[in-house]
Amino acid sequence: MSLAGETNASAQAGANSVNWLRLLPWGLAVVLLAILPFVFGSGAGLTVLNQMAITIIFALAYNMLLGQGGMLSFGHAVYMGLGGFFCVHLMNRVEFDGLWLPLPLLPLFGGLFGLLFAVIVGSFSTRRAGTVFAMISLGVGELIAACSIIIVAFFGGEEGVSADRTMGPALLGIDFSSQKEVYYLSACWLLISAAAMYLYSRTPVGRMANAVRDNEERAEFLGYSQRKVRFMSFCASGFFAGIAGALFAINFEILTEENLNLATSGSVLLITFLGGVGFFVGPIIGAIVFTLLQTVLSLFTEIWQLYLGILFVMTVMFFPFGLTGLIAIHFRPYQLGKLGTLIIPYALIAGPALGFALGSACVMEILFHARHAALGDETMTLLGVSFNSHSPAPLLLAVAVAGLSVWALRKLLPAFKDAWDEANHAGDAS
Amino acid sequence: MSAAAIELEGMCKSFGRVEIIRNVSLSITKGERHAIIGPNGAGKSTMFNLITGKYHPTSGTVRLHGEVVDQLKPYEINRRGLSRSFQITNIFAKMTVFENIRCGLLWSMNYKYSFWHLVDRQPGLTARAHEILEQINMADKHATLAGVLTYAEQRALEIGITIAGGADIIMLDEPTAGMSASETEYIVELIRKVTENKTLVVVEHDMGVVFDLADRISVLVYGEIIASDTPQNVRANPAVQEAYLGTVLEGAD
Numbered sequence: 001m002s003l004a005g006e007t008n009a010s011a012q013a014g015a016n017s018v019n020w021l022r023l024l025p026w027g028l029a030v031v032l033l034a035i036l037p038f039v040f041g042s043g044a045g046l047t048v049l050n051q052m053a054i055t056i057i058f059a060l061a062y063n064m065l066l067g068q069g070g071m072l073s074f075g076h077a078v079y080m081g082l083g084g085f086f087c088v089h090l091m092n093r094v095e096f097d098g099l100w101l102p103l104p105l106l107p108l109f110g111g112l113f114g115l116l117f118a119v120i121v122g123s124f125s126t127r128r129a130g131t132v133f134a135m136i137s138l139g140v141g142e143l144i145a146a147c148s149i150i151i152v153a154f155f156g157g158e159e160g161v162s163a164d165r166t167m168g169p170a171l172l173g174i175d176f177s178s179q180k181e182v183y184y185l186s187a188c189w190l191l192i193s194a195a196a197m198y199l200y201s202r203t204p205v206g207r208m209a210n211a212v213r214d215n216e217e218r219a220e221f222l223g224y225s226q227r228k229v230r231f232m233s234f235c236a237s238g239f240f241a242g243i244a245g246a247l248f249a250i251n252f253e254i255l256t257e258e259n260l261n262l263a264t265s266g267s268v269l270l271i272t273f274l275g276g277v278g279f280f281v282g283p284i285i286g287a288i289v290f291t292l293l294q295t296v297l298s299l300f301t302e303i304w305q306l307y308l309g310i311l312f313v314m315t316v317m318f319f320p321f322g323l324t325g326l327i328a329i330h331f332r333p334y335q336l337g338k339l340g341t342l343i344i345p346y347a348l349i350a351g352p353a354l355g356f357a358l359g360s361a362c363v364m365e366i367l368f369h370a371r372h373a374a375l376g377d378e379t380m381t382l383l384g385v386s387f388n389s390h391s392p393a394p395l396l397l398a399v400a401v402a403g404l405s406v407w408a409l410r411k412l413l414p415a416f417k418d419a420w421d422e423a424n425h426a427g428d429a430s
Numbered sequence: 431m432s433a434a435a436i437e438l439e440g441m442c443k444s445f446g447r448v449e450i451i452r453n454v455s456l457s458i459t460k461g462e463r464h465a466i467i468g469p470n471g472a473g474k475s476t477m478f479n480l481i482t483g484k485y486h487p488t489s490g491t492v493r494l495h496g497e498v499v500d501q502l503k504p505y506e507i508n509r510r511g512l513s514r515s516f517q518i519t520n521i522f523a524k525m526t527v528f529e530n531i532r533c534g535l536l537w538s539m540n541y542k543y544s545f546w547h548l549v550d551r552q553p554g555l556t557a558r559a560h561e562i563l564e565q566i567n568m569a570d571k572h573a574t575l576a577g578v579l580t581y582a583e584q585r586a587l588e589i590g591i592t593i594a595g596g597a598d599i600i601m602l603d604e605p606t607a608g609m610s611a612s613e614t615e616y617i618v619e620l621i622r623k624v625t626e627n628k629t630l631v632v633v634e635h636d637m638g639v640v641f642d643l644a645d646r647i648s649v650l651v652y653g654e655i656i657a658s659d660t661p662q663n664v665r666a667n668p669a670v671q672e673a674y675l676g677t678v679l680e681g682a683d
Binding site: 199200202203204205206207208210211214215217218219220221222223224225228229232236 | 482484503504505508509513514516520521522523524525529532533534536537538541542543544545546547548549550591595
């Protein structure tokens with residue numbers, strides 16, 4: 001009894017006071033977002049950062065459906081895209097009709113437009129979860145993507161609609177002509193949106209979204225309509241996707257059919273899965289990794305999408321909880337104070353793993369160069385070495401490295417697995 | 431006299447051409463502990479599902495405190511003060527024990543579809559959830575994931591979720607199925623404790639539990655109620671003895 005009484009009291013105390021430890025990650029995020037432009041201040045750096053912020057908001061919004069609500073959507077780019085298109089038109093009204101609308105408030109309107117569309121589509125698509133919902137989302141996605149070519153007045157046909165963000169009323173002398181100003185605007189909206197989405201997951205309807213995801217029948221017999229719970233998650237997700245769309249419009253000043261299509265819807269699914277659907281930070285990590293691969297890797301290789309695809313397939317196959325899950329499984333060894341015992345096993349398999357990754361990447365790069373480089377261009381440079389991509393020696397070397405690495409990995413993995421089990425074992429067996 | 435807690439009138443249910451429930455009429459008064467027994471396939475679970483809104487009757491009516499509810503959805507019936515458990519354990523396996531109970535409380539504590547309250551910052555909600563955890567003797571397990579509890583603990587948790595919302599009619603579908611004798615005894619005590627002053631409807635195979643718990647027993651055979659009476663009278667009923675071949679009922683003394 002006394003023990004239960006204590007739990008009760010401490011829980012009540014926890015409910016009344018602010019838990020500062022919980023606020024720490026948010027504080028760190030604020031500091032990090034504030035100083036990032038001083039570290040990556042170049043134009044390219046800021047472009048990547050802006051894109052990251054937008055993708056993070058979009059992926060977090062998407063995870064409200066997939067992770068929190070258990071709804072697999074194949075057409076979520078629609079809400080981001082529509083929010084973005086609406087904002088481009090608003091920016092044009094500001095420029096040509098003198099509409100008074102300061103740019104920092106624009107994402108709110110993008111969000112409301114995304115919400116409006118989510119209300120319309122959600123009213124029928126959230127009736128069922130699972131395959132029915134997924135198929136409707138796919139259908140609606142295709143429908144809106146097709147409309148973007150048909151309804152030229154709103155979507156601008158194939159060339160899209162563009163605008164100028166600097167034409168609005170300047171607040172405090174800021175007219176958003178520089179990338180840095182746009183970055184801070186995006187960062188602010190990122191913080192607001194991420195905090196709002198996190199808090200949403202802690203509200204009654206946010207908790208019931210989880211409940212409906214896990215067991216919709218049980219939730220119905222607790223007084224909640226599964227359909228309405230899903231509908232509300234869907235609307236909230238559409239709202240935040242619209243905010244991401246508005247920031248896209250502000251950042252790139254153009255929206256095209258590409259922002260609505262299936263490829264964009266697919267990549268947000270990929271990002272969320274890559275990061276880990278079961279964690280709030282999952283989509284954030286996924287968006288950061290994806291944007292880095294997209295922007296940085298694409299500078300080095302033309303076949304970056306192939307690597308992305310391989311990474312995705314491997315994540316789904318071997319780490320179904322995503323990159324965040326991969327980090328999270330180290331928490332138990334850490335709690336047991338055995339994280340240190342994993343350093344040597346990791347170091348041992350790092351060599352062959354890297355060898356396999358580089359070896360197989362070289363095979364793909366050499367083959368790609370040999371088949372697709374301009375006629376007569378037979379010299380390629382890989383890892384600082386120039387050679388003839390048509391001669392068999394480099395290819396054979398790469399195959400040999402990859403093969404040897406696989407052999408070494410197979411030899412080393414059992415020992416690694418033992419070390420891993422040992423590190424997760426609470427007992428003191430040594 | 432006030433209306434019965436549950437009143438079934440000429441209730442029939444067919445799936446295609448198969449009649450599962452045939453003209454069932456039954457009145458369960460407020461505060462009664464009513465057990466429904468019958469051989470496998472008699473339609474006990476279907477009857478449960480008809481009362482709780484999972485299915486709608488083909489004909490006939492279901493009244494809850496005098497109000498016709500047979501066309502309502504499960505959540506609408508739940509909001510009218512009827513809560514149920516399931517034959518197969520039905521909890522939120524990926525949530526903690528505490529959160530399971532809290533989900534059971536939200537609607538009744540008027541949070542409804544709120545997205546402007548933070549569940550962790552509602553002292554009343556937290557306190558009430560802990561009260562219920564104590565009632566079901568699971569206060570020390572509040573932070574455990576429901577999915578890793580033992581089977582008997584999961585069944586106890588499900589009873590906790592079922593009563594959390596403060597419903598005055600509690601329907602339990604085979605609460606002791608698959609339990610050992612000591613676990614059964616424990617669960618029966620728990621049920622007795624948490625359903626005090628409430629109307630209880632229970633489907634159960636364990637005749638010991640039924641005769642121990644119930645004020646009145648209805649015997650369902652092939653979708654028809656062949657007897658609805660006090661435990662003593664049901665035991666003495668020749669039609670019931672015939673349906674059960676006598677054996678099971680004698681073993682329940």
